Amino acid sequence: MAALVLFGAGVACAEDQQLDAATKARIDKYEQGPATVDVSQYPQVIQDNYEVFSQKCTQCHKLSRPINSDYALPDEWSRYVKRMMHKPGSGIDGSDGKKIYEFLVYDSSVRKKAMLDDKLAKLSAEDKAAAEAKVKEVHDKYDRK
Amino acid sequence: MSDESKSSRPPAADSEPTASRSTLPVWIMVLTLVLLFLGAVYFDRHSGWFNRQVYAPYTSADQLAASQPRSGAASALAQGRKIYENACGVCHGNDGLGKPGQAPPLAGSEWVAKDVVSLARVPLAGLNGPIQVKGRDWNLAMAPMGAGMSDADLAAVLTCIRQSWGNTGGVVAADEIKAARAAINGQAPTPAQLAQMTPVERGRAVFQKYGCYQCHGQDAKGGVANPNAKTAEQVPSLIYVADGYTREELITFIKKGERDIPRMNPAGPEPPHFMPKWGPVIQDAELDDLATYLFSLKPKGENVGF
Numbered sequence: 102m103a104a105l106v107l108f109g110a111g112v113a114c115a116e117d118q119q120l121d122a123a124t125k126a127r128i129d130k131y132e133q134g135p136a137t138v139d140v141s142q143y144p145q146v147i148q149d150n151y152e153v154f155s156q157k158c159t160q161c162h163k164l165s166r167p168i169n170s171d172y173a174l175p176d177e178w179s180r181y182v183k184r185m186m187h188k189p190g191s192g193i194d195g196s197d198g199k200k201i202y203e204f205l206v207y208d209s210s211v212r213k214k215a216m217l218d219d220k221l222a223k224l225s226a227e228d229k230a231a232a233e234a235k236v237k238e239v240h241d242k243y244d245r246k
Numbered sequence: 247m248s249d250e251s252k253s254s255r256p257p258a259a260d261s262e263p264t265a266s267r268s269t270l271p272v273w274i275m276v277l278t279l280v281l282l283f284l285g286a287v288y289f290d291r292h293s294g295w296f297n298r299q300v301y302a303p304y305t306s307a308d309q310l311a312a313s314q315p316r317s318g319a320a321s322a323l324a325q326g327r328k329i330y331e332n333a334c335g336v337c338h339g340n341d342g343l344g345k346p347g348q349a350p351p352l353a354g355s356e357w358v359a360k361d362v363v364s365l366a367r368v369p370l371a372g373l374n375g376p377i378q379v380k381g382r383d384w385n386l387a388m389a390p391m392g393a394g395m396s397d398a399d400l401a402a403v404l405t406c407i408r409q410s411w412g413n414t415g416g417v418v419a420a421d422e423i424k425a426a427r428a429a430i431n432g433q434a435p436t437p438a439q440l441a442q443m444t445p446v447e448r449g450r451a452v453f454q455k456y457g458c459y460q461c462h463g464q465d466a467k468g469g470v471a472n473p474n475a476k477t478a479e480q481v482p483s484l485i486y487v488a489d490g491y492t493r494e495e496l497i498t499f500i501k502k503g504e505r506d507i508p509r510m511n512p513a514g515p516e517p518p519h520f521m522p523k524w525g526p527v528i529q530d531a532e533l534d535d536l537a538t539y540l541f542s543l544k545p546k547g548e549n550v551g552f
Binding site: 180 | 468476477478479480482483486489490491492495508550551552
């Protein structure tokens with residue numbers, strides 16, 4: 102009887118465990134990385150945006166997840182931030198979203214430069230120019246002259 | 247033996263050792279019996295009566311044979327069972343007993359004992375509570391999980407449900423499902439009408455057909471309450487998916503679904519609603535139209551500036 106009960110419990114657990122294994126492995130890998138970014142060399146506004154990013158994003162997931170993820174292109178960040186922002190109860194409004202987006206684009210162009218260049222190289226000429234323009238826009242706005 | 251004779255004996259150290267006839271301790275006898283009993287139980291469960299083709303968890307050749315695919319009615323039942331475990335069992339339980347807060351039981355349910363059209367209406371059109379099942383109130387929503395199944399598949403699933411876990415209903419034929427579908431989907435567009443529609447209109451028909459509105463709302467602006475879901479305890483709106491997903495990401499998400507909904511209070515109960523795995527249900531061409539429809543929902547002129 103005990104064996105039957107244990108067997109039943111095992112089946113129930115297996116049923117509930119329906120997380121997509123590949124996605125889970127990907128997230129786990131990111132979350133094991135560093136959980137902070139050294140922003141001391143970034144412009145002041147980007148440092149402030151980093152604070153917004155740390156505060157808002159940790160409501161639902163570890164900060165190490167976006168920090169170590171393989172997103173680097175402006176469009177990838179725009180999509181990801183908007184996806185999170187539009188979740189009911191996210192507490193992220195349009196202006197917060199923009200701050201987070203600007204921080205992530207700036208950070209990716211510095212800390213993840215190799216990854217960003219690699220991704221840019223794979224784009225069509227048109228998309229590459231558009232992506233570079235978006236990165237440049239953030240730098241022009243905040244870099245010390 | 248008197249006291250005198252005992253006291254007149256020589257000291258014990260010099261005497262010959264004698265065998266005592268004391269009885270076996272009771273605990274050894276009990277232990278032996280228990281071990282024998284457990285051994286017999288184990289033997290009974292696992293031996294398959296010396297048939298080397300039988301192994302755990304099967305206990306007899308008959309049982310093993312019963313789980314093999316067969317021709318005709320038996321294979322339809324096995325097929326129904328398989329689809330059931332994939333599509334229905336997650337909530338209703340592979341034992342048909344239902345799960346609190348997720349789905350009512352099917353074993354012994356009066357809903358299962360109804361006529362075929364009434365029974366088929368549930369997977370074909372979905373069902374919104376409150377309802378009563380076996381004298382208890384259930385206030386949940388079920389998506390039309392069977393709307394995308396073939397007539398034969400849905401007939402097999404319903405046959406499986408009607409004949410499992412002590413239920414004693416008859417076999418459901420594919421033709422009966424066809425008739426039920428016609429009775430229920432009276433207003434659904436015909437193939438000829440669909441051919442005339444734009445992708446957005448076809449996508450809206452898909453949204454209706456599979457009952458997406460049951461959770462996400464008729465206008466897809468978000469919908470029913472989902473207690474203890476991290477997303478403000480409600481099923482999310484879909485009108486901004488154009489911002490957050492590429493077409494491929496969106497279609498992949500719909501196909502995979504999301505079984506584990508993050509909880510608002512981690513110690514609280516599991517939110518009752520989750521995104522089902524639609525991949526096996528909605529056709530690829532339909533998914534494409536659905537994505538086009540969902541992308542069209544983004545409010546015009548809204549721009550957050552990034």
